[in-house]
Amino acid sequence: MKRTIVVAVCLLAAVALAVTGCTRTAPGPGQPEPKISKDIVLAMNTEIRTLDPHKSNDGPSILTWNFIYNTLVDLDIAKGTIVPALAESWTHPDETTIRFNLRRGVKFHDGTELKASDVVFSIKRLIDPATASPAAYLLNVISEVKADDDYTVTVKLKNPFSPIMFHFSHPAASIVPEAAVKALGEDFARKPVGSGPFKFVDHVKGDRVEFARFEGYWGGAPVPEKVTVRIIPEPSTQVAELEAGGVHLAFNIPTHEVARLQDTKGIEVLTVMGWSISGFTFNLQRQPFGDVRVRQALNYALDKEAIVEHVERGLGIPAAQILSPVVFGYDPDLKPYPYDVAKAKQLLAEAGYPNGFQTRLLVWNIERFVRFAEAVQAQLAKVGVDAKLDIIEFGTALDMAYRGDFDISIMGWGTPTLDGDYTMYALMHSDNWGPAGNWGFYRNDEVDRLIVEARTTTDIKVREAAYHRASALILQDAPWIFSHHPMVAYAKRSTLKDVEVPISYIYTNLLKAYVQEDK
Amino acid sequence: MFEYVIRRLVHLVPVVLGVSLMVFLIMHLTPGDPVALMFGLDAAADPALMESIRGELGLDRPLHVQYLRFLGNLARGDLGRSLRTRDTVTSEIAARLPATMELAVSAMVVAIVVGVLAGVLSAAYRNSAFDYVTTVGALFGASMPAFWFGLMLMFTLAVKYPVFPVSGRGFPLVSALLLVFQGQFTQLAKAASHLVLPAVTLGLPSAALVARLTRSSMLEVLGQDYVRTARSKGLAERTVLYRHALKNALIPVITVLGLQFGFLLGGAVITESVFAWPGVGRLVIQAIQQRDYPLVQGNVMIIALVFVGINLLVDLTYGLLDPRVRYR
Helix, strand or coil: CHHHHHHHHHHHHHHHHHHHHHCCCCCCCCCCCCEEECEEEEEECCCCCCCCCCCCCCHHHHHHHHHHCCCCEEEECCCCEEEECCEEEEEEEECCEEEEEECCCCECCCCCECCHHHHHHHHHHHHCHHHCCCCHHHCCCEEEEEEEECCEEEEEECCCCCCHHHHHCCHHHCCCCHHHHHHHHHHHHCCCCCCCCEEEEEEECCCEEEEEECCCCCCCCCCCCEEEEEECCCHHHHHHHHHHCCCCEECCCCHHHHHHHHCCCCEEEEEEECCEEEEEEECCCCCCCCCHHHHHHHHHCCCHHHHHHHCCCCCEEECCCCCCCCCECCCCCCCCCCCCHHHHHHHHHHCCCCCCCEEEEEEECCHHHHHHHHHHHHHHHCCCCEEEEEEECHHHHHHHHHCCCCCEEEEEEECCCCEHHHHHHHHHCHHHECCCCECCCCCCHHHHHHHHHHHHCCCHHHHHHHHHHHHHHHHHHCCEEEEEEEEEEEEEECCEECCECCCCHHHCECCCCEEEECC | CHHHHHHHHHCHHHHHHHHHHHHHHHHHHCCCCHHHHHHCCCCCCCHHHHHHHHHHCCCCCCHHHHHHHHHHHHHCCCCCECCCCCCEHHHHHHHHHHHHHHHHHHHHHHHHHHHHHHHHHHHHCCCCHHHHHHHHHHHHHHHCCHHHHHHHHHHHHHHHCCCCCCCCCCCCHHHHHHHHHCCCCHHHHHHHHHHHHHHHHHHHHHHHHHHHHHHHHHHHHHCCHHHHHHHHCCCCHHHHHHHHHHHHHHHHHHHHHHHHHHHHHHHHHHHHHHCCCCCHHHHHHHHHHCCCHHHHHHHHHHHHHHHHHHHHHHHHHHHHHCCCCCCC
16 A cells, blocks of 8 residues: 555656656746647638649748748748758859759658659659649749759759749748659649658648648657647637637737737737838839839828838838848848928929829728728828729739739739849849739839849849849839838737747748647 | 429529529639739749640630530539639539538528527517517617627627637538437537537528518418417417418518528628638638639539529428429
C-alpha cells in the first residue's frame, strides 16, 4: 500500500514536470496549471482556389501552399533578403546562369526524397502553357532548366534578370514531387504532396482545410500538431468566433473593428505595414490629364493625413511612391506632396482651369475602396474639381481599366515578391501600357531606362539607386494620385503564442506556435 | 398519375435548354474577363500569357462553338471544369449542394412548425392577445433583415451565452443520422447544434409568411358550412380544427411553401455568409464575381432542376390533401 502511494506520487511528479517542461513560463504558486494545446485554428474570409501551387495565384491558396510546400529559396521578410530553403546554396556562373545546390535528405510527405529532377519538373510545369498558371510570368524568363546530378540544378535565363531570386521565393514557384503529380494527374490538387512543415489532411470545400504536423520536415518538425484554416466570409463572424474561442487567429479584421477589439479582454490586435499602395491612376491619354500641372494639382489637393486618419482609422502612412516601405527599392527620403489647396488652385489656373473641371472616378464596389473614393471626391471638390463616382463591380471595372475606358481609376496594388521590379516594371514601364499594369499610359524614357537598368544589373547598390531616382521622377510626373500605404490588421486570442504574421497573412509562420489556455 | 409525372419530367428538357442558353448568354454578355480576374490585382497580367491561358481553357473560340460544346458535354453528364479551381463543376456542386439543402430543409421545418402552429392558433383564438402578439411577431419576422437577425442571434446565443456554436457546419446531418444507427450520437448533436441558429435565421421570415397565410386561410375555412355542420354534430373543437378545417386551409399554404423553398435555396446566401455555412449560395456569388462561366451555368441549372422538382412534388401533394384533384 505504502509502495503504491510512493509510486503514485512519483508518477504525479513526473507528469507535473513533463507538463511544466512544455510551457515557457512555469506557473507561480496558487496559479492554475496552464493547459497547452497544439491544435490551432485560423480564419480567413475567402475560399482557397486550389491546393496545386501551379494552378492559381490567389492569396488564400498561397497561405496553404506555404504550409504544404517549399520553394528553392525563402524570403527573410524582416531583412528583405533571400535565404536558403530547398537550395542550400547557389552560384551565378555568369549573368544568365544560376546553379542551385540542393539540400540533401529532404523528404516529401509520401516519404520519397526530393531530387533535382523534381525541381526541374516543377519549374517546367509552372511555365508550361498547358498548365495555364497565372503565375507563369514569375519564371517565364527561364530558357532552359536541367539537372546536373541528383542535387544540382542549372537554370539558364533568356536575358539578365536580377529579381529572379525573389521570384524563386514566391510560393507559386513551389517544388512538387514529379512522381506524385504524374500518378495523380488532376487529382493532385485534392491530395497534394509537398515537402513543407505541414501535411495536407482534408479540404471541406467552402468550410475548412486541415493540416497535420509533418514529423519528417527537414527544418525540424513544427510545434502544432494540427492546423485548421476556416473560411469565414463575414468579418463580424470572424470577430465573434475569436471572442467565443472557436478561432485563434483571424486575418480580415476591418479597420473599424480594431478599436473595439483592442479593448476586448483576451484578444490582441496586431498591425503591420503592408506591401501595397492605394491611390488613383490618371488616364494620360484623356484631357486634361495629359497636362502635368493638372496631375500635380490633384496631388496637392489630397489631404493624405486625413485620408489615413478617417478612411483607414490611422492604419497607414501617406505615400510618395508606389513602392511600400517593406519593398526593396523604397526611398525613405522621398516626401509626399504636401496638402496645399492654394498651390493646387494655382496650378489648375496655370493649366487653364481656374474654376476646376468635371471628371469621373472609376471605383470598385468594394466597401473600403468606396469609402476611400468618397473622401477623395470631397477633397477634390475643394479645388473645384467635380468628380463623379462610377462605382462598378470589380470584374467589370477591371475590364474598363484594361481598355483605358476611364478618366481616373482607383488603384490598389501590392508587391508580393517584395522586390521593387514587380511593381515598377508592371505599373510604370511603357512596355506595359494597358492590361499589363500601366493602365494610364504613362511614359518617361528616363524612368523606362532606370527600371530596365534595375532589373538587369546584379549590383544591389545600383539597383537601389535606380529605383530611388525613378521614384523621384515619377513623383514629379505624377501619373497617379499617390495616397497612402495601408497597414494590415489581424487579431489573435492572447492564448495563441509564438506566431508570426509578417506583412501579409500569406506568410503566417506557425512553426513554433501553440495555445496556452488559462483554464 | 404516372403518365402525368412522366410528362412533367419530359417538360424538363426545354426548361434545361432554356435556362442553359439564358445563363450562358447573360454570363458572356456581362463585361468582365475570367482570365483577367484570375490574375486579379497585384499581378502583372502579361497579355501573351493571358492569351495562352484563354486558349488552354477554350475561351478564345466563338460563342456559339463554346455553347454547342457545352451542350454536347452536358448530354454526357459533364458540366465542365471550374475556371477558378480547375476542379470539375459536378464535384464543386456535389461538395456544396448538400449543405444548402440541409439548411433549406431545416429552415422549411422551422417555417412549417412555427408558421402553421401560430397561424392555426391565432385563427382559432381570433382577436385574442395571442392573435395580436402573433400578428405583430409575423410583421417583425417578415421585415427583419437576415444579416442583422443572424448576427444578433449569434452574439446573444453563441458569444454572450454560449449555447450554440458561432458558425460553420459541424457535421453533415445525413451522415450524422446514419451514424445514429451505429449507436453514435455525438456527431448528430454536433450537426444539430450548428444547424439551429442558421435554420432559425433563414426560416423565420418564411414562418412569418406562413403564419399570416395560414391564419387568413383558416378563418375563411372556419366560416364554411361543413365546419358549422361538424360543430353542430358535437365534435370536439380540436377535431374540427385539425381534422376538418386545417386540411382544406393548407392548400394555398402548400403552394406558397413550394415557392418558399425555391426562395430558401436561392436566398440562403446571406445566411450562409453570416454563419460561414459552406453552401452553394456563396459558391455562385464567387463564381459570378470571377466570371467562372462553367461553374455559374452548372449551379444555376442544378438549382433550376431542384426548383422544378419541388414544384412537381407540390402539385402531387394537392391530390393527397384534396381527393377531387385529378392529374391529367
